[in-house]
Amino acid sequence: MTHDGRAPLSRKALAALAFAALGVVYGDIGTSPLYALKECFNPPHGVAVTRENVLGVLSLVFWSLNFVVSFKYIAVVMRADNRGEGGILALLALARPGPAPPTRRLGPVVVLGLFGAALLYGDGIITPAISVLGAVEGLEVATAALGPFVVPLAVVIISGLFFVQHRGTATVGRLFGPVTTLWFACLAALGVRGILMDPHVLAAVNPLHAVRFFAENGWHGFAVLAAVVLVITGGEALYADMGHFGPRPIRLAWYAVVLPALTLNYFGQGALLLQRPAAAVNPFYELVPSWALYPMVAVATCAAIVASQALISGAYSLTQQAIQLGYSPRLQIVHTSSTERGQVYMPQVNAALWAACIGLVLAFRSSSALAATYGVAVTGTMLTTSVLLLIVARHRWQWPAWRLWTLGTAFITVDVAFLAANLLKVPDGGWFPLLVAGVVFLLLSTWKLGRRRLTAIYTDAALPLDLFVQDCARRRPHRVAGTAVFMTSVPGGTPPVLLHHLKHNKVLHETVVILSVQTRDVPYVSPAERLETTALGENFFAVTAHFGFMEQPDVPALLARLCEAEPGRAALPLKPMETTFYLGRETLIVTPRAPLPELRLATWRKKLFQLMNRNAQSATAFFNIPPNRVVELGAQIQF
16 A cells, blocks of 8 residues: 555556546646747737747746646655645645634634635636637637637637536546547647757757846846746646546656647747747647648647636535635535545536636637736745645655755745746736635635634533533433434534523433534545544433545434444444434624634624625535434524
8 A cells, every 4th residue: 555545556557547637637737838838929028039039938938847847746746645635725734733723813824825725716717718718719820700709609618618517527527538638649749840840949958048038038038937837837736636646647647748748849839930930929820730720729629628627626626625624614515426536516616617717708808818817826826835845844744954945945936936927917917816816715714713713602602511411310301212413513512402402392312412523634534533432321422523624524324324333332322214413503693792802803704704604505415414304493693
């Protein structure tokens, strides 16, 4: 077994996973040749198409791919796996020193990780829009008469993609590998065709050309980094999708297929520019033979759909992690596959992404205009990942200071350079991903702080469970047949809904289970660690169920397991078919002054939390509890 619990892969399994990873992992970075190089030579930040500039830009492209993707992400960042899972929230869970004390503020590490995660939503909105537009713009190269149809066609394609999301990615996923393999084969073939036009373009491998480029162009050369960064967008996906495939298949796909194909295509486009500078308007499609233009538009559109699907699925996965880690209210999660875990569909997230993507297409109307919005979110997330990685390397890996400073300086210098160059785009559209990130961060942080305050209020007022059981033993309330499950977010305390039930109904069930569902900072919890049970006497049982942030709690399945004896745990005397679930539904009353001043929140933030709490999915649906066996008791809480 590997350190993350995976079984060693056979050659056949490794090849199959690498093939699948081509579509899911590399869709975003694989479609960058559609628009990346042309933005280096087009206004507002592009440079003149001279031989020296072409070689300089290509040198920057080549070394960006190899330093940021091959070295930083493939060789270093992918080592920071949280029991096999990657992504910025998984990295945040590794970097956090432990549960934070209840205060009115979030720690700096949490704030950094949350903002990095929020930036990914901006990336998820822009990628479908720019990829699909960049693909269908090939029609304009084929004939100018088709130019007016580019935007409407992009709207139809994007809408169709979001419309079929409820069917799940399993069906479309079968096409991911073949479509993306064909796409990378086309990239490589076109690249070879271009390089044969002027083989001297291969001299760009020499990093001195990048140094001369900065020396000759000065500040303008630095601004070009805002376009160069487009070649490495999608690098974060390598890390985020590590849990689906494992590091070895992702590395194999990168070195065997993706890196060679991208390098050949960028150098091929550069060779074309050396021969025909006017081709800078759209060097990718200008590199395509006239007879292959329409087929290439079709292949590019399919590749753009694959890239968009990967980012959409990533947004679902990120939101699911945020819900389980307590940064987001409960949202509807539909599992679209009975065999593959992690394949989910979230209607609210899907609708928001669709509306934002269509709005971007209609507002900017071209991939060049959209390129001004792209890059700020990506580079911000990359910088966040670097900082969190260094925290993990220092505290968990115990790296020596010299290694920490050497790699840290290199990573952060490159990330800051890319981010600073992209901040020049803010007036031209770069404000959009920052706005999205700001709104998402506000929502995530407000929910976390609000739940922390609400839990503290419950804890402060909770009656210790052992005292309640002792009181029941003394008073002997009437007991009726069956099992009652009372869910609570405060382990060790008596749920308010239990107190209200006894106060108003004057009875208790024969068997009472106090169930607390807790989420750990790991993606998955092993079956042996899932349940903790404590017999409290008087047929009361306290049960704590542990889940990872990639898992979906299923309360009826937990009860069925509790009925069976396991090593170290006796079976509980439960009757699942005669079980009634008691849930509390709190109504928050926002007051200027409330208890727990150390957790004070601004009134406007309390109202925002109140609104989010009111629109959260019910616990009945989220925990998969049969609605016909649920009793809800409401309570008003001064918040």
